[in-house]
Amino acid sequence: MQRAPRSRACLLALASTLVNAQATDAPRVALKGYDVVAYFTGSKAQPGSADFRTDFDGMRYQFSSAQNKTAFGANPDRYLPQFGGYCAMGVAPLLNSASVG
Secondary structure, three states, X not given: OOHHHHHHHHHHHHHHHHHHHHHOOOOEEHHHHEOXXXXXXXXXXXXXXXXXXXXXXXXXXXXOOHHHHHHHHHOXXXXXXXXXXXXXXXXXXXHHHHHOO
């Protein structure tokens, strides 16, 4: 008779794990939620809104307006961070040392 409570506990643990896994399936928010298009059009950092968001290449991008979201959708490569999101000055020495030798 002890097996039924253990089985029930195991099922509850499994169900809880599956629910938690589904809750974390959402893509990570890129650039801490800042609008990637605003860097180019407004020349400044501008917080995005969850009201204007899109998922692209495993990341979630948020925008400050529907217009910026549409611009990103038309040409994401124009607005995506370069060098995998790393600082260009930090990547430059690595590129130079890789080409030497």
